[in-house]
Amino acid sequence: MLDKNFDPTAFEARLYDTWEGEGAFAADPARNAKPFTIMIPPPNVTGRLHVGHALTMTLQDVLIRFQRMNGRDALWQPGTDHAGIATQLMVERDLQSEGSSRKEIGREAFLERVWRWKEEQGGAITKQLRRLGASPDWSRERFTMDEGLTRAVRTIFVRLFNDGLIYRAKRLVNWDPAFGSAISDLEVEMREVKGHLWHLRYPVEGSDEVIIVATTRPETMLGDTAVAVHPGDERYAALVGRTVIQPITGRRFPIIADEYSDPEKGTGAVKITPAHDFNDFAVGQRHGLATPSIFDRAARVTLAEVRDGANPPDPMFFQSLEGLDRFAARQEIVAHLDAIGALEKVEPHTHTVPQAERGDTVIEPLLTEQWFCNAEVLAKPAIAAVEEGRIEFVPKQWENTYFAWMRNIQPWCISRQLWWGHRIPAWYGPEGMIFVAESEAEAHRDAEEHFGHKVELRQDEDVLDTWFSSALWPFSTLGWPESTPELAKYYPGDVLVTGFDIIFFWVARMVMMGLYVMGEVPFRTVMMNGLVRDERGQKMSKTKGNVVDPITLIEDYGADALRYTVSAQSGAGRSIKLGPTVVAANRSFITKIWNAARFCEMNACQPDPAFRPEAARLALSRWILDAANRAVIEATGALEAYRVAEYAQVCYRFTWGDFCDWFLELAKPGLAGEDADAVERRAVAAHVLGVLLRLLHPMIPFVTEALWDELGYGAVGSLIREPWPEREVVSEAAAARDEVSWVIAAISEIRAVRSEMNVPAATRIPILIRDASEETLARAGRWREEIARLARISSLEALQGDMPHGAAQAILGEATLILPLADIIDLAAERKRLASTRAKTASDAEKIARKLENQDFVSKAPEDIIVENRDRLEAAHAELARLDAALSRIG
Numbered sequence: 001m002l003d004k005n006f007d008p009t010a011f012e013a014r015l016y017d018t019w020e021g022e023g024a025f026a027a028d029p030a031r032n033a034k035p036f037t038i039m040i041p042p043p044n045v046t047g048r049l050h051v052g053h054a055l056t057m058t059l060q061d062v063l064i065r066f067q068r069m070n071g072r073d074a075l076w077q078p079g080t081d082h083a084g085i086a087t088q089l090m091v092e093r094d095l096q097s098e099g100s101s102r103k104e105i106g107r108e109a110f111l112e113r114v115w116r117w118k119e120e121q122g123g124a125i126t127k128q129l130r131r132l133g134a135s136p137d138w139s140r141e142r143f144t145m146d147e148g149l150t151r152a153v154r155t156i157f158v159r160l161f162n163d164g165l166i167y168r169a170k171r172l173v174n175w176d177p178a179f180g181s182a183i184s185d186l187e188v189e190m191r192e193v194k195g196h197l198w199h200l201r202y203p204v205e206g207s208d209e210v211i212i213v214a215t216t217r218p219e220t221m222l223g224d225t226a227v228a229v230h231p232g233d234e235r236y237a238a239l240v241g242r243t244v245i246q247p248i249t250g251r252r253f254p255i256i257a258d259e260y261s262d263p264e265k266g267t268g269a270v271k272i273t274p275a276h277d278f279n280d281f282a283v284g285q286r287h288g289l290a291t292p293s294i295f296d297r298a299a300r301v302t303l304a305e306v307r308d309g310a311n312p313p314d315p316m317f318f319q320s321l322e323g324l325d326r327f328a329a330r331q332e333i334v335a336h337l338d339a340i341g342a343l344e345k346v347e348p349h350t351h352t353v354p355q356a357e358r359g360d361t362v363i364e365p366l367l368t369e370q371w372f373c374n375a376e377v378l379a380k381p382a383i384a385a386v387e388e389g390r391i392e393f394v395p396k397q398w399e400n401t402y403f404a405w406m407r408n409i410q411p412w413c414i415s416r417q418l419w420w421g422h423r424i425p426a427w428y429g430p431e432g433m434i435f436v437a438e439s440e441a442e443a444h445r446d447a448e449e450h451f452g453h454k455v456e457l458r459q460d461e462d463v464l465d466t467w468f469s470s471a472l473w474p475f476s477t478l479g480w481p482e483s484t485p486e487l488a489k490y491y492p493g494d495v496l497v498t499g500f501d502i503i504f505f506w507v508a509r510m511v512m513m514g515l516y517v518m519g520e521v522p523f524r525t526v527m528m529n530g531l532v533r534d535e536r537g538q539k540m541s542k543t544k545g546n547v548v549d550p551i552t553l554i555e556d557y558g559a560d561a562l563r564y565t566v567s568a569q570s571g572a573g574r575s576i577k578l579g580p581t582v583v584a585a586n587r588s589f590i591t592k593i594w595n596a597a598r599f600c601e602m603n604a605c606q607p608d609p610a611f612r613p614e615a616a617r618l619a620l621s622r623w624i625l626d627a628a629n630r631a632v633i634e635a636t637g638a639l640e641a642y643r644v645a646e647y648a649q650v651c652y653r654f655t656w657g658d659f660c661d662w663f664l665e666l667a668k669p670g671l672a673g674e675d676a677d678a679v680e681r682r683a684v685a686a687h688v689l690g691v692l693l694r695l696l697h698p699m700i701p702f703v704t705e706a707l708w709d710e711l712g713y714g715a716v717g718s719l720i721r722e723p724w725p726e727r728e729v730v731s732e733a734a735a736a737r738d739e740v741s742w743v744i745a746a747i748s749e750i751r752a753v754r755s756e757m758n759v760p761a762a763t764r765i766p767i768l769i770r771d772a773s774e775e776t777l778a779r780a781g782r783w784r785e786e787i788a789r790l791a792r793i794s795s796l797e798a799l800q801g802d803m804p805h806g807a808a809q810a811i812l813g814e815a816t817l818i819l820p821l822a823d824i825i826d827l828a829a830e831r832k833r834l835a836s837t838r839a840k841t842a843s844d845a846e847k848i849a850r851k852l853e854n855q856d857f858v859s860k861a862p863e864d865i866i867v868e869n870r871d872r873l874e875a876a877h878a879e880l881a882r883l884d885a886a887l888s889r890i891g
Helices: 012-021 051-069 084-097 107-121 124-132 147-162 218-223 234-239 278-287 315-320 326-339 375-387 398-406 440-451 466-470 485-490 500-518 550-557 559-568 580-602 619-640 644-670 676-696 701-710 733-756 774-782 784-791 827-853 855-860 863-889
Strands: 035-039 073-077 166-176 181-183 188-203 210-215 226-229 243-245 252-257 269-272 343-356 364-373 392-394 426-428 434-436 493-499 523-529 765-770 793-798 807-812 815-820
Touching (some): 012 124, 035 051, 035 485, 051 550, 051 559, 051 619, 124 550, 124 559, 147 466, 147 500, 210 269, 218 326, 226 234, 226 278, 398 500, 426 440, 434 440, 466 500, 550 559, 559 701, 580 644, 580 701, 619 644, 619 676, 619 733, 644 676, 644 733, 644 784, 676 701, 733 807, 733 863
Parallel strands (some): 035 493, 226 252, 392 523, 493 523, 765 793
Antiparallel strands (some): 166 181, 188 210, 188 343, 226 269, 243 252, 426 434, 765 815
C-alpha cells in the first residue's frame, strides 16, 4: 500500500542507482535503431550545480528520455570542461593559503597538483546532476583534457596552422593584469561605476587654440596618437589635419575626422589611444596610426614605446610616471594637468568598466603577441548553414544574434598565459623558426629536416583558450580523429540545448569547427533556453543575495518538483522565475499524482494486461480514453518540436484536469462493486494511469518510476525502458467526448455562479433548464446524480412556466441554466458588490496601463519591475472578464 504522502528521499537515490546500475542510460552503436544525439554543454570541472544547469539539463533530460522511450538509440554525451582559468585560480588560492605559489613550485609540480585536485574534488557537479535525475550515458563520460580529446585538439591545431588559419600576431586583447593572461569576452563583466569625466586641453600647434577632449581614463593619454572629430561636426572642420601637442609627453599627432567620434557626447572630440581601447584600435587601423603601449603586463606605466618623439615640457614629471600602477598614474596625471592649466573641468560620470568575472580586476585592453584563428574564413560556411536551414534555432529570432556575431567576426585569440590547459603545440628554434606539430618528436624531426642537423627547441609556454577544445566537443567526444562506430552513428547530433549567452563563444564555434573538420553541421537544431531569475523576476546575483541553490530546492521539495517547475516555465526561450515559493507550489502537482494513484490503489484499480480500450462501453470510459489519446498526440507533437513547456502544460491539463478532477470524481461512486460497469471503470482507471505515468516520465521520472513499480505495472526501475504511449482505438469517441464535455461544462458553470454569487458551500440549490433540446434534457437525466453531487444542487429539471424572480443564469449550448437565488442570497447586494469590485479593478488596470505607456518609466525602471507590472495588468484584465461574466449572469 502506498504511503499517505510521497517522500522523494525514499525513492530518488535508490531509483537512480537502479537505472545507472542496470545501464538504462546507455547508448549502443551496434543496435539497429535510429540514433538521437544530444551533446551536453560540458560544465566546468570546478563547478557546482546552479539554476542555469537545472534548467538546461532538465530540458535535455526530458528530450533524451522521450526519445529513449520512442525506441531511438539515444546518446546523451556527458563530460566536463577543464575550465582553464577557473581551475588554475582555485588551485592557486589553495597554494596561497599554504604560503606557496605556482611559480615557486614550478610548472610540472603545479600541473600535478591540479590533476590531483581534479581527481579529488572535480566530480562534484556530476554527482549533483545525478541528484537532478539527469540520465546521460555516464559510461562515456569525457573530460576536455583526457588523452583522446588532447589528441583531437593537437590534430586540429596543426591542420588549421598548415591551412594558414592559425597564426601569431600582435593585436589588442582583454588582459587580466592580476592573472597575467588574455581572457575571453565571456570572462569579462561590464559593471556600472560612478566615476568622472575629465575634460583635457590639447594645444593646437602653431596657434593659440586648444581642442578639448573628454575622457574617463586620463592615464592613457600617454599613448595617444590622434584626436578624432566627426567629419560632419562644423565646430572642428577647420582643425582637421592640424597637429596637437600632448601636454605631458609633448608628442605631436594629428586631428583626424572619423565617424567614431559622436558630436553629441562630451565635447565631440575624443583622444585616440589605439593600444588601450578596442574602438580606438579600430580607428587607428583605419588611419594608419602608431600603437604605442604605455602599460606592461601588470598594468604599470612603461614609457619605452612613447619615448621616441616625446619632448616632455616637464621631463622629471614624465620620468616619474615610469613603473606606476595605472590608477596611481591617473591621480598623478590629473593633479599635474590641473597644475599646468591643462585640466578644463571634471564632471561626475556614471559609466561601465570591464572587470574580470573572477577576481574583480579591471581589465586592461593590451596589445600583445598572441596566437589567433582566422575566424572570418571559418565563419562563412557556418553562416551559410543557418541561412540554408541546415541548422534551425528555436526560437527562430536567436538566428539574428548568431548572424550579428558571425557577420562581424574578429580574429579569435586562442592563446592564454596559463599553465593549466592544452599547451600550444608549437616549438621555437633558432632564427625565429616555429615548428607546429602534434608531438615534440615530430617538431624535432621537422626542425632537423629544416636545419640539416639537430637543434634545441623550446615549446610555447601558453595554453589554448578552453573554448577551442570545447568547440571540438561534438566529434572529439565520439573518438575523432579515429573513425569510430560512435562517430559514424551519432554525428551529427540532433539538438543542442544551451543558453543564449554562449551563442558565439560555443555554439558558433562548434558549427565552424564541425564544418571544417567533418564537412557537416554538428547538430540540426539549437534550442535556446532563457535566463533563470528569482521569484520577483530579478536577475540573480551574489550581490543581491537572491541566488537560488537548486540542490537545496531538491532537498526541500524533491527533484521532480524542480524539474516540473523549470519545464513548465521554459517556453520560447523566455526567462523563468525560480525560488522556494514557486517550487513548493508546483510540488502540489507531484502530490496530486501520488494521491490519484493512491486513490486508484485503494479502490482496487489494478493494471490488467488483457484490457482493450476499444471494448470500453461506458461514455465516461470512452471519454477519458479519448482524452488520453489527445494528450499523447499533443505531448508527442510538442516534444518532437522541442516545446517542453507546451508538453508540461498538456501533461498538467490531462493529469490534474481530465483524469483527477473529472474522471476520478465522476467515477468515484461507481468504482465499488463487481458489476460490469464497476469492473470497467476500475480497469479504465488503471489503464489510463499507466498511460499517464509513461507520459509524465521524461519530466518527473522519480515519482512516476516509483508508482510504476509500487502499483504493479512493472519491475523496479523498468518504466524508463517502457515504450512511449501511442494513440489507441476508442469506439465512438466523438459521441463520448460530446456527452461528458457537456456534463463537465454544466458542473463548471454551476460552480462558477455559486462562487461568484457567494452561495454558501453547504447550500444545495435547484437548477432549472430553459430552451433545452430533447437530447440535452436526456443528458441531464442521465447525469443528474453526478451533477447533483459535484455541483451541490438539489434538483435538475426543465423550466415550467415563467422565469423565476431573482435568478442567476448561465448559458450552456442552446440551453440556459437558471439558478433561483432570491431566497438564498441578496442579489441586489451581490450586484452592487460585483460592480464595486469591477470599478476598482478597472481603475487599477488603467493606472498600470498608463505607467507602462510612459516611456520615461519603461526606459528607467528595472526589468523585473516592468515584468511585474505587465503581469499585474494581464491579471487585472482577466479579473475584469470574470466580473463582467458574473454581472451578466444576474437576472
